[in-house]
Each structure stands twice: as structure tokens, then as C-alpha cells.
Amino acid sequence: MLQSIHDKAKGVLGIIIVILLGLTFALWGIGDYLTGATEKYAARVDGEDITESEFNQGMDNQRQRLEQMFQGRIPDSPMFQQRMKDQVLQRLIAQRVLKKTIDDDGYRIADQALFKKIRDMEAFQVEGAFDNASYHAIVQGRGMTTTKFQNLFRNDLAVQQLQDGVMRSTVIGNGELNILNRIQQQSRDINYLQFSDSLFAEGVVVTDEQIETYFDSNQSRFMHPEAVSISYVELKSSDLAKDIAVDETALKQLYDVYASSVSSKEQRKARHILITSPADASAEEQQKKQAQAQALLVRIQAGESFEALAKAQSNDPGSAEKGGDLGWVSKGMMVPEFETALYTLEKGAVSAVVKSTYGYHIIRLDEIKATQADSFESKKAALVAQYQAQQIEDDFADKSEVMATTAYESDLGLAEVADKLGLEIQTLSAFTRGQGQGIADNAKVRQAAFAPDVLVNGRNSEVIELDSGHAVILRVEEHTKAKVKALSDVKAQIKATLSASQAREKSQAAALSALAMLEQGKAIDSEEVKKTASLVRLGSVKRDDKKANPQVLQEAFVMARPETGASGYIVVELAGGAAVIELTAVTEPEDASPEQLEILARQFQNEQATRDMEVVLSYLKSEVVIMLQPEL
Template structure:
């Protein structure tokens, strides 16, 4: 076939076709014929694309965070729901909008702010102080370099820059605080009488009425669906450990990982910073350099700290005389690092242009790098090796359990025999859970899921916690069934009587309320029904000695008018009713509000108002930015 086509491709038709192909390739580029570009972004914010990798990374971070916070209550399936995915993506879009606004408006995060934030992270501290070795070790475990982590921190701080600026510019006036307090701490004088429950007009309940009620409310009298499970559990704490590593093994590990125990060279440095505005003009840069050179003139180790307090623009260090403490390579930016390591002990540098502005450095001391001996770190290596062996043992057994029960989905016996683990059984339990492993939400979900309950398969490996997992299957299934009428006969009779009493109580309360609204006093109306009146002055919204239902209703009633109380009949939620009167309304007594509580309230209101303003800012940024979302790639 191909040869036939080739034979016919001669003459002017071939020339025309070849000409068209050549024109097309020259106009569009040959790449268009040999490769195609498919969009892979999950969202596009202006020109910035949020990739599937970035989105999945954020989902995994949140999943791990929620799992650590919620423990057994964590529901991994929640992260598979479209609403949750869209919520996470919206957050990433908002962050990108804020980062773009920072870029457009010249807002940046200084290096010192990044250093201060990192130094304050407890995971990097030893005895409450930032430790460079711990910093490197933790980052190594996370497979991150200092530069990578600093970029992450800078991006995180950058997304907070505008919201923090909005909060800082939010003003809450004394009048706004007083208005809030006047509502929150409003006082009301109330009177109320809880009415005795009346007798129902018909106190007899027939078997026919009970039978009719039973049929109409059959769902209320069901024994729930129940299952009993067989399960195999693997616990790391119960696994027999392997033999501890020998000194030779530990020495080999020490030699392989010796770099971990090398203390890097460190330098104790102070600095004076002269800020250069973002997007500075040449004149502004010259002015900043001139100021820095003037400061540098006459600087000595004796007066450096005093000048730093007076003239440095770095608010984080100027109060300490410009002291940045002990630094090593990679903690600051490359320019700062280069200048710092070019100095000799005691020297003061000329002004150096860094991303923050012009820095003047004073190298106060040098601490050379050193390596810890095997003897110093032997116990640490042993603990790490032992812990690692336990983890490997657990992962090995759990992995075999998962594989075996997957390959033999209709029985736990093969896995139990292969691994030497017992098959255990739970008691019957409902969807509300039971005892032991049956109390775990993930186990309950699996037990009543289609794969385990309907299909009769073993479950997947279910993580109950650190180094603890199970595989379950249904041992017994009891379907939901109605309880016999004879079993619930008396309970239904009581329910019918209670409903009649409640209906009679409401009818009685409405009649008494009508008398109050016609002008009779609460005392007279309550006495006619053998009820006692209780009066409480200066009731506030949170007051434990007044029933909650009465208190809530009291603050929903209008203010008394023309000296006449406002009345209501209140359902007490126990079958009885009460008559309520609001006799007087007073504003808050602001003189009793301590100043520290007012300041705390001002701070809370500022944060609340700032959050609303930030939401409006993000809405405005969204309105001015083209945003595309590819839900099929989420």
C-alpha cells in the first residue's frame, strides 16, 4: 500500500502538496508536527500555573497535618471529595494572588525576617536556642536544603505580608468597642413562672393506638444492623526485635554518615543595615550608599553596637546592637555569606549591597568546624539503628500481611499461618462502633463498606496508629430488623401520653399568655395555675442560674414599651412550658470592664475586622485577575 502511494506521488500534485507542507512548517514551526503541548495545570492565575504536582503536594501536606491532629478521628476519604479539593485549590489561588500583589506593589520579605522565623522554630532549637546542626539534621531528614527551606519560609511569610499590613492598619474606635459591649453585656430584669404539667384530656391509650403509632414510626424501633469481625493485627511494640547492631556495624554507619556529625565553621557577626526601597531609583540607591558610607566612617569594634542601635534599619537586631549571633554558610543570602567569610576576626566591612539594602558587617569571632568522635555519638547511632530496625520489622510484617490478605481475599487463615499471627474476633457492633479495634472510625467504615460487607473480601491494611495496623473481614452479619411490638409496647404508650401532655401544656400556656397580653399581671395569671413567680434582676446573656431556654428567649423579646413588660410562652424542652416577662432593659455597665479586657477585646475585634478586610482585598484581586480551574485534573 505504501509503495503504491509512493509510486503515485510524482508530477505537479506532489509538488503542490510538498509546497503546502513546507509553507505550513515554516509558518507554524516544525515543532507543531513532531510534538504537541497539553495543558497540565490544575489552575491558572493570570500567567502563573498551579501544577498538578504542587496541588497534590499541598493535599498531601494537609492530609498529614490533619491525620496528626485528629488521630483516630481522621477521615482520609474527606480529602477525596470534590468540595475539599476545591477548597484547598482556592487557598492556593488566594496565596498566588497575594504573592502577585506583593510583586506589583513592591512588598518583600527581608532576609532578617526569614532568619528570625527559622530561629524561632522549636524543632531547630536545643535548650531554647537555635542550633545550626539540628537545623541541618532536620532538613536532611525532610530531604531539603537550607535554600529550599528558606524559599518555603519566605513564600509563607510573603502570603502573610499584605494581611498583616491590613491588620496593622485596621482601627477599632472606643465607640465601636462600647457599642459591642453594650449589646454583649446588656442587662435585663426578668420574671418567669414554670407551669405545672397538665393532665391530658384522655389518659387512656388503647392497643390499637399503640399499634398504629408503631406502624407509623417503625424506623424508631429498629435494632440496628450489626457485624462481628475477624481481624489480624500487627503491632510494632509486640514484634520480636532483631539482634542489636554490633560496634562494628555502628562504626560502619558512623563512617558512612560522618558528615552529619561535623560541626560547620561558624562566625559571630553583627551588622548595620541601611534599607534600599523596593524598585529604588538610581538616586535613592546613591543616597542609601552615601548614608551607609557615612555610617561606616569611623566605625570601630568599640562603638559598633552603639551606632547600630542609633542608625540600623534592621528592627530585629538593632536593639541588640546589630548582633546576629553565630551564623554558618547557607543561613543568610549568598552575598552576605561571601562578605562575612571574607573578613578576618575583628574586621569591619565596607558597605555591601545585599537583597535587604547596604550591610556593614563586623566579624566578632570565629568558631572553626570540628567533628564528633565515634564515642561521642555511639549512643545516638545505637538508638537510631534500633529504632530503624523496629520500623523496618514492622513495615516488613505489615507489608506481608497486606500482600497475603490481598492475594487470598476470602480468608485470613493463610496470612495468619504465614506470619504466625493470631486471628481475633470482635463482638457484634453497629455503625456506632464497639469496643477495641471496633471503636476505630476507619475500621467501622471498612466493616460496613461494600467491599468487606457485601463482597465478603478482606479489607485493605488499616492504619490504627504508629506501628499498629489491622486487616479485617466480616465474621457475622445481622441485618437491621424491627423490634417486636410487645417489646416496645409500654414505651410507645408512654410516648403517646407525653405527646398529649405536651400538647395540653402548650394550649394552656397560650391561653395564659393571652390573658397577660390583655393586661393581667404575671403574678395573678401564674397563681391561677398554681405556679410560682421568680424574678431575676440584671440578667446577662451568659448566666448559669437562669434556664438557658428562658435566658435566650428573654434577649429575643423587644424592649418594654410604656412601662409594660414584654411576654412570651417558652417551651422548656421537657414537656412543660413557662411564662416569661421582660420588665426592664439596661445597657452594659462599662465601668466594670477592666482595661486589660478592653484591650484584649480591641485586639480580637481588630483581627476580626482585618480578616473581613483581607477577604474583600482577595475578592478584588480575584475580580481583576483571569482565573482558570481545571476540575478534571484535580
Template sequence: MFEFIRRHQRLMLLVLLVLILPSFVLIGVSGYTNFATGDKEIVQIGDSGITVQEFDQARRAQLEEAQRNSPDGFDIERYDTPAIRQQLLDNMIDQRVLINVATQERFSASDAVLRESIAATPAFQENGVFSPKLYEERLRGAGIEARTYEQSERAQLALARVLEPVVGTAHILPSVVGQLERALTEARQIRVKQFSQADYLEQVDVTDAELQEWYDKNKQSLEIPEQVTAEFLLLDEAAATASVGTPDEAQLQHYYEQNKSRFVLPARAHISHILVALTAGASDSEREQAHAKAKQIATAAQADNANFAELAKTQSEDAGSASQGGDLGWIVYGSWPAALQNAVFSLPTGAVSDVIEGPSGFHIFKVLETEPERGQSFEQAKTQIEQELRTQMAAESFAEIATVLTDLVYENEDSLQPAAQTLGLPLHVAAGITRQGLLDASQVQGDNAAASSPYWVTLNDSRVRQSLFAPISLKDRKNSGVLELSPDTIIALRVADVIPAYVPEFAQVKDSLVERLRHEKALALAVAEGEAELKRLQADNTLERVGFTPAEQVSRSDFGVFTEADLNTIMAVDTQTLPTYVGIQGADQYRLVEVLEDIPGTVSPQGEQFIAARMSPLLGNSEAQAVLQVLRQEQGVKILPAAAEEINPTSQD
């Protein structure tokens, strides 16, 4: 059941999308009472209308939003279809109808309701609580004044009063919920016998006459779309690195010293100490007394360094380490004041130092363990340093190269050769690029198939294809400009040749058609044998049944190996007499399904609650759509003939 609901979320989204009011037309009720004159209307709504200019502005805003939200590249053909244009126009009509109704009925939102709505917006909350600071920051970041936003929000709340009562009061009947749950949980116990296309391939042959006949009947399906051959310059990390020279010895040595901590671990020592503390501003006599005490302790520790820990416990005035026998742990060379550090690292392991004055008093140190400096020497790290330094140099010059490349491409609009020669970039050629993607290498003449290029991913980027098929590139053969595909990848393009769409000659496709027809004929044999056995079993279900899989259970919430359409076929079988049989043809096999048992659906409180929670919004939105249609009639909505040209223009903008 849950899987079924998940699979059908698209239905809910489609219903909701019709009710979504595009943000780029939410400028408050008052903004819709004044319209520019002289612009051609495409829809009349009472005494007002929607003009070509308004529709065009909304469409461009929608495309810009889609482009901002397309990290993998923006393809205008995907986002500017007649269906999407129609949906946008419908949204604008519904929005205008709602505005008219809200205005006529004097719907409004109080200050209290406005505050509650803004406070409940997740974008303005921190830890679930409204944050005035975050509210101001978000609006400021979007370039919107608080007053403007609040006016728009108040208008939206007023518009919501038109349909929210319909959506919010929708209730699906318990009897309907029960029927839905029974349908979702109803199951069939089945067995399957598969007739696979692959098992019949050796039984089929294809004659030249069959190939010619198939070609004559279906050659339009083989049409190769319009394609271009493109010249391009690619500036990426590899190209930028190749453009820089090899660093000299001095540069390498300097880099090593600047980054030595990455290549070398400094020496370190595990030490203990005894501290005779000295307060700030101590007198000379106090200093002498402290020094004398420290000297006495040092003499004792040096005489019996094995007893250092006990001396630290009784004599050290460092409360933090005294209880640990003076243990300070490991210290790294370079992390201490020079006087203390030099004294400690000059001692051999196990030795006790003389009295050393430090910021907090007089110290006596004992070195418990030492580890020398370790890591890569300059010579050992030299190869790595050269690679890193070249990468760094390339990154620094990338922007400069990109600027020069852009200038040269625009200054020499008819050729990429000057830019290639000036920057030392190779001029690549790639063929077989279409509006929809890259042709297979077998469909491209020559050795420059884009699909076989090491840069095929870049060439298949929708932004690259869109640029190549722009009028300035396709018709005028001018440089397409410079595209920044990522922070470290820039490409300059030019159409070198255009090949119109064509149907390949029979000889060109004959070899590929052989396999295609063999598979078609093998599938036909599989289907024929499967259908023959289906008829035998339907005529007499007492016949021996062999080759079937073990019994399994399928339902509308668990399709098993079947598609949704296949499952619907299985569920539609008459189960009054069992077993019963049904055949299902797939792309490369025929399945003979034996239905053994009809398992009725069940009803549970949890299931009813789940379905009611999911279906009530769908019902509410459907009812809201019905209300919108009535409101459209009441408001006198009339879609004018000019709208057809905007939805499906004869020529693109």
C-alpha cells in the same frame, strides 16, 4: 452586655475565618504565576485557575494539620465535610484574587516593613523583644530556610495591602454604638409560672394502638445505623505486666539495695565542732603546734562538755560556726568523708571526740542529738518492690511485645488469633460500634455490647471507629492494623461482622416507646394547660395570678434560665400595656412568662468604647468581604461544574 458579646464571639470568628489565608498556600507571589498544565480546572480566575490537583493538595494539608491538632483522636468525617471543603475552596479563590490584584497593582513590602513585621511576631520574641537566636531556632525546627520564610512573609505583606486599608479604616457610627448598647442593656422584669411535664405523667396512659400508630408514623426515626462487631487485642500496661514473670528473691534484694534511699532514711546526728585550722602546705612544726593546741582544747572540752559552746566561741577558727557555739546542724550518714563520719557516728549523745584530722585542720566534735536509721526493711518493702519491679519489667518489654504484635497482625491479615496465641493476649469481642459512636447496650443483641465493655472508652475513640469502617476492614474483613492510642496503649482490630442499618421491629422497641409516648402526652397536657391560662390572662390581666416565681430581671446580657431564643421572644413582647404575657415551650416544660416592666437600656462612655472596639473589626471584615466580592467579579472568577464534585463527591477518596 459583656456576656452577650462573649456568647456571639462565634460570629466574629466566622467572619474572620473567611479572611484567613491558609498557611499551606503561602508560597510567595511568584509561585502562583506558573501552573501545571493538563490538570482539570474547577475554578477559572482570569487567565489562570485552580485545579483539582491544587485543591486536593490543599485539602490533604488541611486534614493533616487537623490530625496533628486533634489530641483526642482524629475523625475524618468531622473535618472533611462539604461545608469545610467549600470554605477551603472559597479561601483559595480569595487568596488567588488577592495575589492577582497585588501583582497587577505592583504592591510590595520594603525591607524595613519586612523587618518590622518579623520583629513583631510573638513567636520570635523573648520577653517582648525580638530574638535573632529564637528566630533561627524556630525556622530550623520547622525545616524552613530564612530566605524562603522572608520571601513568603514579604508576599503576605504585599497581599495585605489590598484589604488592610478597608479593614483598618472601618468605623462604626456613634449613633449605631448607642443603639447597640441600649439594646444590650435593655431589660425586662418578669415572673414565671412553670408547667412541668413531670407533674402530668401520672395522668397519662398509653394504649397499644397509640404505640402502633406512633411506630408506623415515626419508625424511620428509630433506625439503628450500620454497626460492626469487632475483635480486638489490647496491649496496655496491665497486659504487659501480666506477660512478665514474678521476680526472684535475688532480683528483689538487688532492687532494694539500688533504691534503698527511697525505703530507708539514713541515721543522722546534730553536732557542734571546734576547728584548729591548718593551711595547705603547712610545715611539720606547724602541724605539730596545731595538733597540740587541738589536743589541749579537746582535753578541756572532755573535762567539761557543758562548756563546749563557750570553748567554740573563743577557740574555734571556723568563723562560720564559732559564733553559734560551733553548731553545724544535722548531718546525714553517708554525706561526709569516711574518717570524720565514722568518728562522729561512733560517739554517744553528749560525748566529745578526740582530735580528728580533716581536710581543713583538726576537729573536736560534740554530738548533741542522734537519730538512728529508720524506714522499711527489705521484708517490709518486699510487696511494694515486687509491684514496682514488675511494672519496670513490663515497661521494658512493652516495645518488644508491640513489635511482635505488629508483625503478627500484618503477617496474618485475616485473623488476630495467631497474635493472641503467640503473645498470650485475650481476644476480645465487642458489638454495636457505629461510625458515630457506640450503641446503647439495649440496642445490641448478646452480651458483648461495646458500651458495656470495660474498654468502652478505647472502643469509642474516633481513631478506632475510623479504622473499623475503612474499606479494608469493612469490606475485605482484613485486620485493621495496629493503632497506637497513647504511649502505653496499643490496639489491633478486625471486623468480625457487619450489621446494615435497620429499623427495629415494633416488639423490640415497644417497651421503650411506652415511656417516650407517656412523656410526649404529659408534655402536651402541660402545654395545653399553660396555653389555656395564657389566653385567660391575655383576655383579662386583672385575674388573680398564682404560682408565679418572685420577680427577676433578664436582658440580652443576662438570660437567666432562658435560652437565647427564649430571651428574644420575651424581649419582642409589646410592652405598651403591662403586665403582658407570653408562653414559651421547652423540651420538658411550658413556661408562662409575665412581663411586669420594660427597663430601658442605658448608654455609658465605657460601654460605648467597649462596643466600638468589638464591633469595628466586625464591620471592617464585613466591608472587606464586600470588596472581595467586587474583586472576584473584576478578576472574572467562574466556578466550574467540576467544583461541585470536589465539594460534595459521590464517593470518598
């Protein structure tokens, strides 16, 4: 059974669980349960850290989403990367602020509601019914305990409560909905003349004097950026593998640890009867539930069928209909109280009443499946790989420390570091603060190279960890300050800019000339009016028409309604040219039907709730102290 669960988790069910657990991972970050308290923070919200691990995980998730959206092609420009960093960090801050709010304001999800949500998840169901073994195995497969998952999911549902409250406060009447319907469904009859800059480019003449004047007035646009060339030493864990000798004694010790862990994975097939009792129930209610469970235990001890009582009395819908059958269970799958009781039973025995966070259990152990460790010889290759990986990790850590200490203390540049560790001093040609090649493609390297202590004081950098098992120390060898480029280098660029500007002026002038003729009564399709333009007849369109130029639509739908039989005109600037828009008629829609009003109400409520939530979040942020890590 566990194998089938494993297979499903790798396939379609794996995709489902990633999506379902994605909210939890995205909202609270895996750093909550993987990182230590001493880790550096990326931001701090009222004294609570958002760790660098959480931030890095968020960046990885964002990159994966973008790569999926754009088939693996995402911009690597510094500006794009910085914008992505800002978005990820602000999202994490928003999540932490919301978490603080739901904790402070007492948003709570009752156990019954939480368990119902979990039981209703399709990912945890087998043949349409909740399957407890699938639930535990799949959650554990995502690197979480069920308790951790429940806590995170409970928080997610509490945030949803807050968002639902905001949505319910958004109210709109039928009068407003009819106005909204008229705005959305109104149609306008539109034609326009399009004047393209490219048609006016041929007659443009740009003189050397104009180029020089533009260059002198805009030198800040034509700068060679500040740049540095560096030398560096590089430590890679992959280069350390050849130096690792295999120690047979150490392999035996690793095997003993493995064998011990396997023996602890004994599986037990169990049944249970659950009488649920919320953690916040009164003492009287708790006693009542315990007595109910105790009465069932007495009936079982008197010879009644455990399976029949489970079907009739158990409050666990996932197992009750199967006579309380939980399938095969291993350590770590159940809550501690349940597990302790189960692993003290002999085969066929029934436990006393066991209290857990879910309520009161009666447990029966049906079968025991002992696990068998593989032989040392069959595991040896894996043990060698494990041993070497650990030795490489330790060796890399030791050498990184030597690398850092020597670089800090040495007055000989990188030579002493290279000699002590047997590394080669490498060089890298000029790169800027925002862009580089080789190792300088990594923002950490550029940041270190332009740090004042390295750039100005001529010191070696600190150890820069580029990736797991990959570190460098660098030193600036040459620093080139920003300077203005030679006119000859940018002359063609300036000429193109001025040519485009003059062509734009001519297309605008032609559009204004056409407007004047139209206002004098000339027809839009007359040769005199359209001689340097192309005429586009849109006809009757709505404001969300997908085929029309969106800039034209936007301007046309804010034009004043023309009088009957007349037309209105306006000149607008377009990307690559200009346009003269002619509005000939405005047609109002009929009043919306009740069904249409209902659809509009939902649409408006969702959009307005999103805007309101942004306002709420902005206010909540203003009420807490937020600190950002400047070196991020």
C-alpha cells in the same frame, strides 16, 4: 548563649513563640515544607493540593485545642469526629483561597515592614532589644529556616492587609450608633410563670395500643444498624524489635556520619554592618546603597573602628547598638550569601561587600569555635537505638508490602498472609459503620470493612495503616443487615417518649389557660393563675442579663411595648416546659456619651467586618474550583 536560648525556648519563651508562630502554622500548614509532591490530597483548590499531611496536622492541632479546652474530654462519637473533620477541611480551604487571592491581587509586604514586625516580636528580644541569634535559634527550633518563616509570615501579614481593608470599608454613623445603644441598653420589667413538664407527668397514662401505634408509624427510629464481624491480621513494628541483630560495621558507618555532621557544625562569632536595600529597589538605588557600603569598607581598611562604624551606620537595629555583634553563628542560621562569605574568612578578617536579600553587608570574623565529636563508645547506645529503629522501619515496610501483595493475590482468606509473615489471625465481634470497639474504634477500619469490594465481594481489604508502625488487613466474616428492633426491646423507650409528649401538651395547655386568665384581668401572682406554675420576678433587666433564662429574655425583648399602666403577655415554649411572660414596662436609656459611641463603633465595626469577611470568603470560594477527596 545558645544554651540559654535553648532553655528559654523550652520555657516561657517557647510558649510565646508557639503562639506567635501558631498563626503561620495554622494558616499555611506544616505540610507546605514537609510533604512531597506525590502525596495524596485532602482537597484541591484551583489545582493546588491541600495534602493529607496538612489535613492530619490540622486535625491533630484541633484535637489538642479541644482537649485543652475540655480537660482532655472530647466526644468520640462518629458525628462529632465528622463535624470536626469538616471544620478543619473548610478552614484549610478558606486559608488556601485567601492565599490565592492575595497572590493574584498583588497584596505585598515590603521587606522593611516585614523586618520591623519581626524585630518588634517580644519572642525574639533579649533585654528589650531584638537578638539575632535568638531569632535564628528559635525559628530553627520550630523546624523552619528563617527564609521559610519570613515567607510564611509575609503571607500572614498580606492576609491581614485584606482583612483590614474589609474592616475599613465598614462605616456606621452616630445616628445608627445611638439606635444600637438604645437597643443594647434598653431595659424591660419582666415577670413570668414557669410550667414544668415534670409537674404534669404523674397523671399521664400511656396504653399499649398507643405504644404499638407509635412503633408502627416510626419503625425507622428503632433499627438495629447494619453490622459486620471481621477477622484480621495485625503487623506492629514494636513486635519486630526482638528480631534485630546489631551489626558493628553498620554502627561504625553511622558513627562516621555523626562525626562528620558534628565537624560541620563549627560556630563562628561575627560582627556585621548592614546597609539595607529592598529587593524591589531601582538599579540606581541599589548602586547608591552598594557605594555607601563600599565607602564604609574603605574606612575600615584604613583603620577606623568596625564597632564604632557599626553603631553609627548599620541599619540592623538588633546588632548596631552592640557594635554589629551577631554572637555565635552556625551553618544554616544566616542567609546563604552571608554564610558563604563568613565561612571563607580567617579569624580577624573583614569581608568584601556582600549582597543579600537584606541589602549590603560588611562582615568581620572575630572567633572560631570548633566542635568535638563524642567517642564511639559514649555514642554506642544511641547508635544501636538508631540502627535498630531504621532496621525496624525497613523491615516493617518490606513486610507491609508482602502483606499487601499476598492479601490481594490469595484466595485463602487471611491464612496465607498469616503463614507467610508468622502472624496470628484475630477476630472482632460485630460493629457498625459509625461505631466499633478494638481496632474498629478507628474510622479507617470501619470504612474498609464496609467497602463494597470487602463487604459484597468477600475480598481481603487493602493494608490499613492505623498509626505509624501499625497496620492491619481485614476480611468480613459475618454481615448483619439493618433490621427493626423487637417491640419488647423498645417498649420502655416509646412509653417514655409518649409520656413526655403528653406532659408537654398538659404544660402548654396550663400555660394557655393562665394566659386567658391574665388577659381577663387576673393578677399574675393570684393563686388561681399560678396554681400549677412557679412565679419568677425578674424585675428590670437588659437583653444581655446573665442570670435570666435566655429563652425568656429573647422572647420578652421582641414583645410589643405595652401601654402605660398596662401589661403585655405571651406564651413561649421552654426546654422542659412552657412559660407565660408578663411585660410591664420598657425603659429607654439616655443618649450615649462620645466615649460610649466610640466603644460601640469599634464593637460594631469588628462584628460587621467579621460578617463581611465571611461574605467575601464565600464569594472567593465561588470563583475557584474546589475538589474534595471523597475517601477522606
